[in-house]
Structures are given as C-alpha cells and as structure tokens.
Amino acid sequence: MKSILKDTTPLLVLVAMVAxxxxxxxxxxxxxxxxxxxxxxxxxxxxxxxxEPLATKVRGEFEEEVEYMQSESSYSTTTHDxxxxxxxxxxxxxxxxxxxxxxxxDKGFNIRLTDVMPASYTMFYxxxxxxxxxxxxxxxxxxxEEKR
Amino acid sequence: MSTLSRHxxxxxxxxxxxxxxxxxxSHVVADSARYPISLSDGVRDQDGKLLPDEQKxxxxxxxxxxxxxxxxxxxxxxxxxxxxSDAVNEQVAAANGDAxxxxxxxxxxCLWNLFTIVGVLPDCSNVRxxxxxxxxxxxxxxxxxxxxxxxxxxxxxxxxxxxxxxxIAAAD
Numbered sequence: 498m499k500s501i502l503k504d505t506t507p508l509l510v511l512v513a514m515v516a517x518x519x520x521x522x523x524x525x526x527x528x529x530x531x532x533x534x535x536x537x538x539x540x541x542x543x544x545x546x547x548x549e550p551l552a553t554k555v556r557g558e559f560e561e562e563v564e565y566m567q568s569e570s571s572y573s574t575t576t577h578d579x580x581x582x583x584x585x586x587x588x589x590x591x592x593x594x595x596x597x598x599x600x601x602x603d604k605g606f607n608i609r610l611t612d613v614m615p616a617s618y619t620m621f622y623x624x625x626x627x628x629x630x631x632x633x634x635x636x637x638x639x640x641x642e643e644k645r
Numbered sequence: 646m647s648t649l650s651r652h653x654x655x656x657x658x659x660x661x662x663x664x665x666x667x668x669x670x671s672h673v674v675a676d677s678a679r680y681p682i683s684l685s686d687g688v689r690d691q692d693g694k695l696l697p698d699e700q701k702x703x704x705x706x707x708x709x710x711x712x713x714x715x716x717x718x719x720x721x722x723x724x725x726x727x728x729x730s731d732a733v734n735e736q737v738a739a740a741n742g743d744a745x746x747x748x749x750x751x752x753x754x755c756l757w758n759l760f761t762i763v764g765v766l767p768d769c770s771n772v773r774x775x776x777x778x779x780x781x782x783x784x785x786x787x788x789x790x791x792x793x794x795x796x797x798x799x800x801x802x803x804x805x806x807x808x809x810x811x812x813i814a815a816a817d
Contacts, residue, residue, distance in 0.1 A: 525753030525771070530685035534695065537684040540675035540730070544689040545743045545781050547679060551693050589749065596685070604695050610684070615713070615752030617770040618668030630752045630770070634684075641693065 526565040528613065528632035529589040535600050537608045537636075551607075553639035559608050561595045562633040563587045570625030581625075592634060600638055610636035667768035669715030671724040673750055678730045680737045681744040682776070688744045696781055705740030705778035707733065707748070712755065716767045723767065729774060740778045748776035 530537045543550050566585040571578060600606045612635040619628040681688050690696045709732045713724040737745060753771040 525751050527749050527751045528684070529747060529749035531747065533685040534687045535685060536681070536687040536689060536695075539673070539682045539684065539748065540678035540733075542678055542681045544681055544691060544693055545696070546691040548691075551689070593685075607689075608685075613673040613750055614670055615673065615750055615770060615772045616668065616670030616715075617752060617754045617768075619754070619768070628754065630754055632750055632752045643693070 524565060525630045526563045526586065526632060527589050528563050528592060528615075528634050530593050530596055531589050533593045533596055535596065535603070535606050535608060537596065537610060539610045539613060543607065543609075552642040553607065553609075554642060555637045556606070556640045557599065557638040559596065559599060559610075559634070559636045559638055561592050562631050563589065563591055564629055564631035566627070566629040566631075568625065568627035572624055605641050607639050607641070608636050609639050610634060612636070667716075667766065669713045669724070669768050669770040671711075671713035671715075671770070671772060672726045673772070673774065674726045674728050675730045675733055676728060678733045680733060680742070682733060682748055683744065683746045684748045684750075686746055688746050688779070690781055700782045700784060701746065701779045702782050703777045704742045704780045705736065707736050707745050707774070707776040707778050709736075709774040711772055713770045713772055714767050715770070727772070737778050741780065742778035743781045744779055745776040746779055748774065750774050 536543070541550065564585065564587055566583075568583045569580070571580045573579070596608060600608065613632065614634075615630075615632045617628070617630040620626060675682055686698070688696050688701070690700075709729050711724075711727055713727070715723060733745060737743075751773040753773070755769045755771050
C-alpha cells in the first residue's frame, strides 16, 4: 500500500495542479481596441448605412496576439523539491498600443481584420503542465483614397 | 513480477497518462454582416467620416457566445470559421441600431480541459463576443422625441440607455 501511494503521488499532485491551473485559466483573455479612434473592422461593411465599400489602398499589415498563459513544473534535487510557476497575461490595451504604434490617430485609415482567432491549448508532461488561452488578430492597414 | 518491473510499468503508465496535449481554435467571421462592426471606438458615417463620440448613442448590447471544439492540440478544428453575421444582423436590427463598436472577443478554456489529461480526447474553448450597439444621432445632438421613439428592447443585455458613448466609457 505504501508503495502504491508512493508511485501514484506524482500523478495526484499533477492532477491537483491541473485542476488549480484550469480554474485560474478560465479567466481567459480579451481582444479589443479600447480608446482607439481608427475603425478596426470585421466584416464587409465599412460605414453606417452600408453601400459600396470605400476605396482604399493597403498600406501595411497588422498582427498581434493577447494571451493568458500559466505553467507549472516541478523537479527534485538531492535536498529538496522545487516547484516553478509562471503566469503571463496581456489584454486589450496591448492591441490598442500596437495599433497606435502602427497607425497614429489619423482619420484617413482603417484596420480591416482578416482573421480573429480565439484559441487555447493545454500540454501535460511528466513534470508539469502549460496552458495558454490566446486571441490572435490579423488584418490590413488601409488608407482611404479620398480623404474624409 | 519483480519489484523492478512493477516500478517500470508504473512509471511507464504514469508517463503515458501524464503526457498529452489538447486544444481548440476557431475563427470569428462576419462575412454577411449588414452593419459595420468595429473592435475599436471608431466607426464611419454614411459619408465615410469618423462619427464623433457625441453622435454615438448606445441603444443596446451585442452578446454572442459559442464553444469551439478541436483535437490534437489545435491541429484539427471541428469548429473552423464561426460566422456571427446572423446574430449581428438580428440584434442590431432589433435594437434599431446602426453599428457595433467596441466589440470584444474573449477566449476562455472550459472545464473539459481537466479530462484531456490522456491527450487523445477532443478539447474545447469558450468564446464570448460582446459589443455596444449604437445609433448615429444627428449632428445637432439628440432630440428628446427621438429618444422615446427608439427605446431599446428590454430583452437585450448590456447598456441600453441612449447615452453618448463617451459617457458609457467613462462609467466603465
């Protein structure tokens, strides 16, 4: 019995770590552009009322990712057990910041999103786990041909 | 069975159980949305000019959630593209709005992640999409009569007052 407990303890510890980390990871992360004036458009309609899309020229690409990542691992030395825990988070203001660095608040531009991908993954291995939730955003920076 | 082989089998079983990976991904699209959808504060009026904050009146909240499923890390996506166009068209029309601004896409893990420890089961991810449905007010400012005439549906979540967007943002 003692031997079985000894063998299964690492597995039990791992399951507990996974449970704890999954509960934390449920927080997730958010992609948005708060406080930014340049339209960041998803879909074909680029103005109120619809109609023919405004004539634009592609001036650059936009690509950014926000994430919530947590990892747990452990190892043993001859004298003690070591547990390493890491957390990383980024949210909407990262997107605003990146957008501002690429497109100043210039009224003649739009960002037209071509991909908004929420995703998550979890990796388990013998000495720990890593889980990550992220939303990656890709698109084109377009300039209106006719200044408004 | 010798103690050595028992330990070897235990360690191997433990390694198989404790090694795995799982994940899910999806792509949010709105290919047939009839209204402009912006993830920022900015939206353009019919003439293509940026609509000033004082002309953006929040008339409702856009909400949409779904669960994406995938397998083998994120290699196989069962969900693929997830089109929110119908929800956008329905909710904006119901609120008598003109556009969605401040849209946010939130990714979350789901509790099923706990069961993917063996690494061969599908995995999921919760996605929540939120935004402000706005109506463009005339440049001269809102008229009291208009406010009563187009009050938002009580069934909608989120901010439903016809207040300028700047006021809503300040309150947040």
